[in-house]
Amino acid sequence: MPMNYDKFFDRISNQKVNNGITTYTIRKNKLIGESTIQSMRQGKSIRMHILCRLCYLLDCQPGDIMTYIPDEKDVQGITKA
Secondary structure: OOEEOHHHHHHHHOOOOOOOOOHHHHHHOOOOOHHHHHHHHOOOOOOHHHHHHHHHHHOOOHHHOOEEOOOHHHOOOOOOO
């Protein structure tokens, strides 16, 4: 699982930076689906338009809500130039 969304969950739990957005308001207002939130908790990939929506809602950049963690099985056979 190469993505980690701990920054997202930390951000929405911090009232100083979450712009009033919580997982409850996300689910209640159907901003993104529960399955997407579950995918994020499991470190799975999400669709780009969802990432854009979250960045807009939280007024942040993608790196503010997720971290790339290389996974050996995801990079097998790939060589860096």
